[in-house]
Amino acid sequence: MNLRMMMTRLRRDDGVTLAEMAVTTSIMSAVMAIFTTGVVQLFQAGNNNELVAMTQxxxxxxxxxxxxxxxxAAGISEQHSDAAGNMFVEYLNTEVSAGEKPECAQLELNRATRVLRRQVWPQTTKxxxxxxxxxxxxxxxxxxxxLLVPExxxxxxxQRLKLTLVVASNPGRGQTEAKTEITFTALNTDRLTKADDVCPEARA
Structure with a gap:
């Protein structure tokens, strides 16, 4: 076997160099990072959409x-707020059992807890x-x-009450929102119904 044949065989037997291994590993790492990021974002989007659907x-x-x-309702108040930025509205329900006081109700959009909540009480009481x-x-x-008053x-x-609620997934980059609006009509009201007279103890 002459020198030329030996060199040819050695060239055929050359393995992968360290530099080639490093380049290949870097490319694979980049591809896996992109793939993993895509999967995580897809998973987060799915969770956000599911949360919004459940809340809807x-x-x-x-x-x-x-x-x-x-x-x-026999009357609806105007929206008002407190120092913390929570928003409220009250309405009066006179459809109660005989001998009972008319019932007041208050709706609140609470900023700290991100909820819509309600409390009720007999009219003129604490x-x-x-x-x-x-x-x-x-x-x-x-x-x-x-509050929508007759024109x-x-x-x-x-009187009518327009309620706008925006459902939001956890705050962040991938936040998802869905807006819902509905208008309620108070059939026991008329043009003479005054919003200021509705459950004033709630605004005292």
Missing amino acids: SQLNTAFIRLDRNLRY LPGNWVVLASELNIEKSSFK PGSNTGF
């Missing part, structure tokens, strides 16, 4: 409950502070109450 279902239940109450949460995971800054010349004299 909760809202539907809350709207049904509120519709039963607000439909027969507020109990017994809250029941109706909906959670809300973006309070984008949610609101709005001059309109065919209806009913």
